[in-house]
Amino acid sequence: MKERGDTIIGEGTIKFGIEYRDLLHDQGVCIHVLGDVSEDDEHELLRFDCFDHEPHYHYGPQQLNERLMLDKTTAGDSLDWTLGNIRSRLPDMIDRARYPELAEAARGADLSAEMDELESQARALAVAGRRTVMHDRGDVILEAGPVRFGVEFRTLANDRGVAIHVLGDIGDEEQELLTFDCFEVAPHYHYGPRAKNQRLYLDMTTTPDPLGWAL
Structure with missing residues (x-):
């Protein structure tokens, strides 16, 4: 099943979806990379789950669904890592997800404005979306x-x-x-x-x- 997020950034062939996910045992910003395979057929090309404890990302969640875990020791902050790779390696990652035509579309498109908006919204959501709980201290x-x-x-x-x-x-x-x-x-x-x-x-x-x- 395709997921696309609560907020969509961009109007071209390549778009970004963003949402905050709380799984109780983990939480964080989720970024979806979306692409139009045809005029009325949008696919989720990549998904980055920038979670606190088990951050990971998916190549081709709808079809290939290759999931790779992030090592927080070597990768550092998962949201920083994700935003950096979207800026520098997006076409290559889309290609690995087995969408070569959309990878070429990403190489030829100027997505800098969309990436700036994505980063701004993702960082704000990482703060605003965080779920915590306040208990009484006990009797x-x-x-x-x-x-x-x-x-x-x-x-x-x-x-x-x-x-x-x-x-x-x-x-x-x-x-x-x-x-x-x-x-x-x-x-x-x-x-x-x-x-x-x-x-x-x-x-x-x-x-x-x-x-x-x-x-």
């Missing part, structure tokens, strides 16, 4: 040296259970570093709830006691 606070633990019982519309917050001071401000929601139906935990907010769910078959696992 009972236990001091433990450089960190403290907040404990409470949370009751939601469709779930409930003990929540454990790991708190620490960064400068003069208390931050929630980790949270363990030991719920009855969908137990999960958060890395950096107020920052990157990576949320991971537990398998109740292999982990039937979420509270025991957290402790």
